[in-house]
Amino acid sequence: MTREIFLPISLNLESYLEFSKKLKSVDLINNKELVKINITNFSKANGRVEPFGALMTINSLRLFARLCSENGVKITLIYTKEEHIKNTYAKSLRFYGSLGLDIGDSPDVDYQVVNSKNFIPIIKTDFSSITQALHEQDEINTISKRMARVLSKENKNLYDYTYFCINEILRNVLEHSGKKEIWYCAQYWPTTIGGKLIEVCIMDEGMGIHTSLINELGDEEENILKFSLVPGCSSKPTTHYIESAPNSGFGLFMTSEIGKDNGEFIIASNSDLLHAAGPMEEYLECYSAGTVICLRLHIDTLKDYNLKNDELINKGLEMAQEYNRYRERKKFAPGLKIESFFK
Incomplete structure (x- = not known):
């Protein structure tokens, strides 16, 4: 069994809150199924990405990944190859790099x-x-x-x-x-x-x-x-x-x-x-x-x-x-x- 959660196309306060509810609903203690975070729709669209929505999403995903690791739950990130990405602003913003992907610059640069x-x-x-x-x-x-x-x-x-x-x-x-x-x-x-x-x-x-x-x-x-x-x-x-x-x-x-x-x-x-x-x-x-x-x-x-x-x-x-x-x-x-x- 796997659980798949899709990143919204636009990242703002409202869409982030809906996304965070999905992350929070995953029972990491009693359910050890694989969790997939799918960002392909986000990457192939050209939604509006706002600073708050971007940073809160990064924060929540980093927290979720840490809690998965602590509870023995496997997590994987499903993403699009760089040449197929349409949301190039997210790349320039370093959103992908902040998720640990080799797409665009890292936030450490x-x-x-x-x-x-x-x-x-x-x-x-x-x-x-x-x-x-x-x-x-x-x-x-x-x-x-x-x-x-x-x-x-x-x-x-x-x-x-x-x-x-x-x-x-x-x-x-x-x-x-x-x-x-x-x-x-x-x-x-x-x-x-x-x-x-x-x-x-x-x-x-x-x-x-x-x-x-x-x-x-x-x-x-x-x-x-x-x-x-x-x-x-x-x-x-x-x-x-x-x-x-x-x-x-x-x-x-x-x-x-x-x-x-x-x-x-x-x-x-x-x-x-x-x-x-x-x-x-x-x-x-x-x-x-x-x-x-x-x-x-x-x-x-x-x-x-x-x-x-x-x-x-x-x-x-x-x-x-x-x-x-x-x-x-x-x-x-x-x-x-x-x-x-x-x-």
Whole structure:
């Protein structure tokens, strides 16, 4: 007996979630049948491949392969020969190489930034080189600048937004992941057909948010992803960033607010996913290891960056004060749930 799971033709949030459900439904403990992951339809079509959909699919497949190995389940990848591939963008994005196939570049290969390009392919970076650097924030700044240059197309306001958000996400991963590798990619869609937006996606395969915040939340099960965006909630010290990286502790809060106000913000960790756009927030189930963060910004709706930055700092300070009051109340009511903070 074999179980065959087909990769969807397009890779976006919706198609990924359906694909992840199929992976999650496989009983790896009681059923030892061969599992085939078939990507031929994907390769022969020319579906839209978005950074979040691509990285989440890679994450889920890597997790699934690891769990198969641990449980003695055989897994094989069914794919098309390179000469028959129609989805050449996925090849340029390094999607196939990220699955371990000898098609296109590997994500381990460094990428020379070309400002005329509209995307940054999937790159896997060893974070140990950053944490060992004399000025680790400078190393994070370098990656952020490279990505922001490609995405902004000499639009100063857009550059400021993307540089800030990428910088904050990278810094958060460095502090909380517990893993030495980070994956990232990005896309710029300049026309209304593509959405006239940018998308940035950054992934680690570390401990996940639930474990990272366990000292602060204990055995809380709900609202964890929403809580991770609260300014000042971090259980890890950030004082060594204060001088060289303003707004430490506010990074994910400000990035999520920028995404919600101007497009979308998605954060996924292990089996939980929070998708926010404007006033809409939806909580979904996924199948992943570590944490994946996605930011999508509509190019034409961005306010002046400096004004928005000041606005969010003030909002964040107010929210941080509210959270500190919640922490004080919790000292005298240990069973007080985090959901009471959001009411």
